[in-house]
Amino acid sequence: MGYIRFLLALSVVLSHAGGLQIIGRMAGGEASVQCFFMLSGFYMALVLAGNDDKATFYRNRFSRIFSGFWVASAFALVMSALAHDNILIRIYRADLPLSAKALSLFSNAFLFGSDIALFVDAPLGGLQFSPSLSSMTHPVFWYSLIPPAWSLPVELCFYLLAPYALRSMPRMLALLCASIAIRLWTYSAFGTVEPWGYRFMPSELAFFLIGAISFRLVPSATALPKLVGKLAMFTAIGLVVAFEALPSPWMLYVGVLVATPLIFAHVSLDGSRADRILGDVSYMIYLCHMAVIAYLPAIVGRPPISLAVIIAIGIAFALHRVAHPLDKWMRTVSCTAIEDPRSRRLSKRHLLSDPGQDL
Known part of the structure; x- marks a missing residue:
């Protein structure tokens, strides 16, 4: 899923940078974040399927989120100071x-x-x-x-609920119905104006839950030919890139939802190193790009949008090399609990990278 996550992160960058002439903003910010929520639900269901240790689950999720956040925050603080706009x-x-x-x-x-x-x-x-x-x-x-970063507390709320909700289909369906009902209520009360359109956690929970439910389809997806998984991946990529030409954003949501278990079953398990690396760095791209877009013009002048995007991606790779060992260190010192051996076997057999690295 690394290519998909990278393109979604790039879509968020383009939505803030102004888009490129050929591909525009691709999936844009709102749709990309909601797709990330679905992917997060899928991977959290996967993690919990092989680990009953809540302490380990919470430790790994929180260390992943905060290690990247603090590294990106330090970078943004330095950029704001260089631009003579120190946030403090x-x-x-x-x-x-x-x-x-x-x-x-x-x-x-x-x-x-x-x-x-x-x-x-x-x-x-x-x-x-x-x-x-x-x-x-x-x-x-x-x-x-x-x-x-507003989406990260929302994600952390999902993580808090995950060990209690994702192991039970009746609980997931009950919460899904409640989330949809809340979304309908906010729509009737506030319409689609920001921030109610896609930033209210109880409403966004539905995307996380349907992603988790799609994990239950992996056994059925495994029984299909491998060609189906590859076609699903190219279809999902096409939907992300051509999003602005789609008649409805729900085509992207449904496409990613259906494609995820197929891609996982037939592509991710045999994925390339490039796919893993792009998936790993997508989180840092999401976090650091605004500091580049907002402060770089005041420091060195306004570069072309394409160059600003390239610089943001390059900086994200560099910051990821700092955040990744910090994440490992935080996992080591934050909790003495030993991971369930079943979780270690699952990660060695099925995961090409930490599945918690989505947004």
Whole structure:
């Protein structure tokens, strides 16, 4: 699944950079993030199928998220300082109430609250709920060091639920129905305006759950010819690249959902080294690209979009080489629990990289 994850991360980059003449923004930001949620559900179901140790599961997931986040945050902080727009100084000088400054500092340091910042305004009277991003007068999210990081607390909420929900089909179906009902309620109350369109965790849970349910199809997918898996991969790639020409975004969602177990069964198990590397670095591309796009013009001048994208990908590879050993170290020191031997056998036989490396 490395190629798919890389293209989805690249789509997020293009959505923020402005797109390229030939391929546009590909899947764009919203659709790509929701596809990442589906892939995350699939891989978390896979991990939990071979490991009953909740402590190990939580340790691995949290270390993966935070190691990359902190490395990308350090890079973004340096870039903001070089661009003479130090985020810490900007928060200090901002005409915001103390509660808003505290939320900004805490979410930038510890991630939690990055999603909440999208739903609150901060006039001088204090934090207050806002029905849309466009109606905010003092947005807290303007002071986010890594704007795309809002999706990571959402992902962490999914991880907290996963050991209790993903092993039971009735629980998954019940939660899926509840998530769909909440999405219908928010649609009736707020429409599709941001941030309700795709940033509200209870609504986004449906994508994570249908991804987890698709994992149950792997045995059936394995029985099909290998050619089907390769066709599924090329179809998914085509849907991501040609997304802007599709009549409905749901064609991408359904295509990725159907293709995932087929690709896993027939392609990922025999995947190439390039596929693994691109999948590994996709998370860092997602995290660091905004610092390049936002601050590079103030440092060296505005490069062409294509060059900015290439620079962002190159920096992501370099930062991944820092985050990966940090992730391993955090897993070693954060918990003394020993992984279930079944989990180790599963990862050696079935995983080409840590399955928790999706967004």
